[in-house]
Amino acid sequence: MVEKQETAVLEPGMRGEGKIAQIIRDQFKLAVNKHMGDISPVHLNTDLYERHRSSQMLIEF
Amino acid sequence: MDTHIRGRGAQLNTPDPYAQLIRTQLRPLKEDVDDGSLRNSQFITVYPKTIVNEVKSPDVGMDFSINPYQGCEHGCVYCYARNTHPYWGYSAGLEFESKIMVKLNAPDLLHHHLSNPKWKATPIVLSGNTDCYQPIEAKVKLTRSLLKVFHDFRHPTGIITKNALVQRDVDILADLSRDNLVKVIISITTLDDDLRQKLEPRTSTIKRRFQTLAFLAKEGIPVSVMVAPIIPGINDHEVMEIVRISALMGAQSAGYTVVRLNGDVETIFSDWLSIVMPERRDKVLNKIASCHGGKTGDSRFGTRDARRR
Numbered sequence: 001m002v003e004k005q006e007t008a009v010l011e012p013g014m015r016g017e018g019k020i021a022q023i024i025r026d027q028f029k030l031a032v033n034k035h036m037g038d039i040s041p042v043h044l045n046t047d048l049y050e051r052h053r054s055s056q057m058l059i060e061f
Numbered sequence: 062m063d064t065h066i067r068g069r070g071a072q073l074n075t076p077d078p079y080a081q082l083i084r085t086q087l088r089p090l091k092e093d094v095d096d097g098s099l100r101n102s103q104f105i106t107v108y109p110k111t112i113v114n115e116v117k118s119p120d121v122g123m124d125f126s127i128n129p130y131q132g133c134e135h136g137c138v139y140c141y142a143r144n145t146h147p148y149w150g151y152s153a154g155l156e157f158e159s160k161i162m163v164k165l166n167a168p169d170l171l172h173h174h175l176s177n178p179k180w181k182a183t184p185i186v187l188s189g190n191t192d193c194y195q196p197i198e199a200k201v202k203l204t205r206s207l208l209k210v211f212h213d214f215r216h217p218t219g220i221i222t223k224n225a226l227v228q229r230d231v232d233i234l235a236d237l238s239r240d241n242l243v244k245v246i247i248s249i250t251t252l253d254d255d256l257r258q259k260l261e262p263r264t265s266t267i268k269r270r271f272q273t274l275a276f277l278a279k280e281g282i283p284v285s286v287m288v289a290p291i292i293p294g295i296n297d298h299e300v301m302e303i304v305r306i307s308a309l310m311g312a313q314s315a316g317y318t319v320v321r322l323n324g325d326v327e328t329i330f331s332d333w334l335s336i337v338m339p340e341r342r343d344k345v346l347n348k349i350a351s352c353h354g355g356k357t358g359d360s361r362f363g364t365r366d367a368r369r370r
Contacts, residue, residue: 020293021352024300024319028288031304032315042283042313044217045241049175049182052215
């Protein structure tokens with residue numbers, strides 16, 4: 001049981017127990033690979049906020 | 062046999078051990094009873110001290126969240142957020158979807174939070190718990206005001222919703238997306254609208270949700286689909302088709318969670334199954350349990366089956 005929990009933390013996408021969870025996981029992977037395989041996910045920009053805040057602080061100063 | 066209460070997910074109220082204590086404290090606050098268009102829901106104005114929550118669970122894929130409303134009129138019968146309602150003095154059952162706290166000072170609190178020089182930019186997700194585009198948002202516009210604050214600070218944000226009302230804010234979302242500051246996740250549970258009406262009664266129809274995906278994608282806003290929750294024995298056979306249609310509509314990625322029935326949600330969901338699909342009740346509960354080590358609920362961090370791509 002302990003080993004299962006540690007694995008879960010290391011592999012967040014592969015959690016779940018039992019045959020049904022495995023079938024759902026396989027179905028989902030198949031669906032995504034078939035229909036969304038060539039699209040890369042979005043990473044949001046965190047730099048603009050820092051730059052905006054720095055400029056605002058300069059104005060206030 | 063009990064009859065199904067149309068327009069509501071939960072069919073009963075579970076006991077709330079804190080009700081007496083907390084409702085006494087809430088009484089002085091202004092309470093608005095809606096005039097009928099929202100059918101007997103009650104909206105209670107509250108003024109919390111903070112609005113940005115740190116999300117400690119590694120299961121949900123976000124570090125910080127904002128919930129402008131406590132309680133949710135969508136009434137999704139499986140919703141894990143139901144268990145937070147007793148802390149406000151209300152039941153996790155029918156009261157979760159009919160006694161809604163409106164955090165009127167949320168935009169001011171966010172402005173204050175983002176003005177703090179110690180804050181390091183990290184995406185803050187709207188709707189970590191309850192839906193930020195639930196029906197009352199059409200009137201109150203708290204989520205729209207929060208988006209304006211994110212826009213003013215050029216701060217990244219994300220949205221998860223089951224409501225097409227998100228389309229209303231396309232002007233702000235499009236502007237944020239030009240600087241890669243926003244993504245929207247539309248949660249789609251099933252392709253069967255009859256099931257949707259019983260399972261999550263006041264959400265947008267499935268057709269409207271797919272149309273929302275297409276609309277936002279066409280406007281250049283990054284959109285994803287969350288197939289959530291998957292309830293084995295009820296909607297697990299629909300995963301492939303939901304992902305396929307979502308991709309066609311412009312979804313760039315997908316995620317899912319398998320339902321867990323923690324706390325009062327187990328009673329509420331089991332009762333709902335007994336009324337809506339009694340012949341499948343035991344089979345569905347057994348299948349859910351088999352995904353969580355033999356228990357229908359599993360509140361351990363890191364053990365919920367969740368996947369994102």
